[in-house]
Amino acid sequence: MAMKKWTAALVSSAVTVSLVTGCGGGEDKSGAGKAADSNLNETGFPIVKEPIKLTFFTGKAATTANNWNETEIWKEYAKMTNINVDFQLVPFDNLTEKRNLALASGDYPDAFHTTKLTAQDLVKYGTQGTFVKLNDLIDKYAPNFKKILDENPEIRKGITMPDGSIYAFPLLYDPDFTSVLMRGKLWYNKEWLDALGMKEPTTLDEFYEYLKAVKNTDLNKNGKADEIGYGGVGLSDMLAKLKGSYGLMNRGSSNGNFDIDPKTNEIRFIPTDDRYKELLQYVNKLYTEGLIDKEITTIKSNQFYAKGAGNVYGSMVTTSPFTLMKLQSFVGVPVLNGPHGDGIYSGIYSPITQIGAFVITDKNKNPEATVRWMDYFYSEEGNKMFFMGIKDKSYTETADGKVQYTDEITKNPQGLTLEQAVVKYVTWPGGSYPGIVRQKFFQGAEAQPESMEAAKKIEAGLVKEVWPPFSFTDAESEKLISLGNDITTYITEMETKFMTGSAPFSEWDKYVSTLKKMGLDEYVNIYKASYERYKK
Secondary structure (H helix, E strand, C coil), X not given: CCCCHHHHHHHCCXXXXXXXXXXXXXXCCCCECECCCCCECCCCCCCECCCEEEXXXXXXXXCCCCXXXXXXXXXXXXXXXXXXXXXXXEEHHHHHXXXXXXXXXXXXXXXXXXXXXXXXXXXXXXXXXXECCCHHHHXXXXXXXXXXXXXXXXXXXXXXXXXXXXXXXXXXXXXXXXXXXXXXXXXXXXXXXXXXXXXXXXXXXXXXXHHHHHHCCCCCCCCCCCCECEECCCCHHHHHHHHHHHCCXXXXXXXXXXXXXXXXXXXXXXXXXXXXXXXXXXXXXXXXXXXXXXXXXXXXXXXXXXXXXXXXXXXXXXXXXXXXXXXXXXXXXXCCECCCCCCCECCCCCCEEEEEEEEEECCCCCHHHHHHHHHHHHCHXXXXXXXXXXEXXXXXXXXXXXXXXXXXXXXXXXXXXXXXXXXXXCCCCCCCCCEEECCCCCCCHHHCHHHHHHHHHHHHHECCCXXXXXXXXXXHHHHHXXXXXXXXXXXXXXXXXXXXXXXXXXXXXXXXXXXXXXXXXXXXXXXXXXXXXXXX
């Protein structure tokens, strides 16, 4: 496929990314409020009377289709809309570099689609005028997306930048789809628990006793002492799922190091809190007693799945033991009460999953039509088309509205997996796309009956307020880059050392003082300022 002129800038070694701060103010270059293009239909299909062509810089996951221009959904949508999109695919592996080079060159396309733009990117290029301000366009031309924002004020607050502007359409998880908002869940092997004659654990102490019994019993009946209490990829997932047992992360996971201190009602930095130290000590006890997989800090995802399929784990954090390892005996762990009586489930994320999934640039001569093009995928019908594809080709629908993939997808005659078969029709595999994930049309692991049941088990213990990811001004972002990378890297390094025992807890005070010397107070104050804006 021939690449457009703007793509040539991606490989130019002479181009460097501009570090100049934008002029501020978020000037509205959208054209909203002006007379709409006479070619535009403000409602219904087609979106435009006479065909137009748009070019999108598009991020490509390894698991999605190789040529979106030939994918059935986009060919069908072009017929529906009269808008022909040329998707210029850029692999995720070098997406950030090539996206930044395109923006720095000043020679970029009509829109950026599935390109993982951060809030900092939106602030920088939005205030410069490179990204179109969408507030008025959404009000007039995006009724489906506007309805979601009106029904969920927290989402509107979360996608609004410090200057009051909205610069992007996000990837959202339906606020009612709690299973997907939890992402990976903590599971235990019920068959093994029953064989041990133990009741379902509801406290950290009972969970510890279960893991200890797993290690000391030949539950898989292979004559080997190969049972492992807990397995995963790294220790961060376990930490995230157990923070609530210590009353930590009480505003959800999207700003993982920050929550509200219930004693002061002020923002709290979790990694230096005494209760976090207690959590690390608990995990250290599990690790030093051999109840956690000794390979957990080095094992890769595919190795973990293969090992899990061998039926050696008593518990794990993953999206689904069923779909990933074909393990039928695992059920969700309930909320585990901690030593201070805390019993909340804090491992849940904001519905705003990817804030900068779709932006319109100032090169776009048809912003109104482009907004309408994008808005359809926040509707029920558009959502169904995006995930399921083409009716009677990739999916069938019953009289009561239930949908399912055809045998070509689920029982592919060439032996393709579901994701390999479905990319003939759709492009969602790989993630980071703009739109919304609703349980009704999503066929992934989080929507399977076992995952839905696991989520239902802990819904009563969910934190009451979930913060979206905070946004920052240009000046704050620069400070966070200079301070935050070193601080978060050091925290991650020391967490692992404390949990695995390579650093004794007698070094805790030294760890905290080192963070202070690295600029922790300034780092926290930036988050406090962002939080104050969010509250308003």
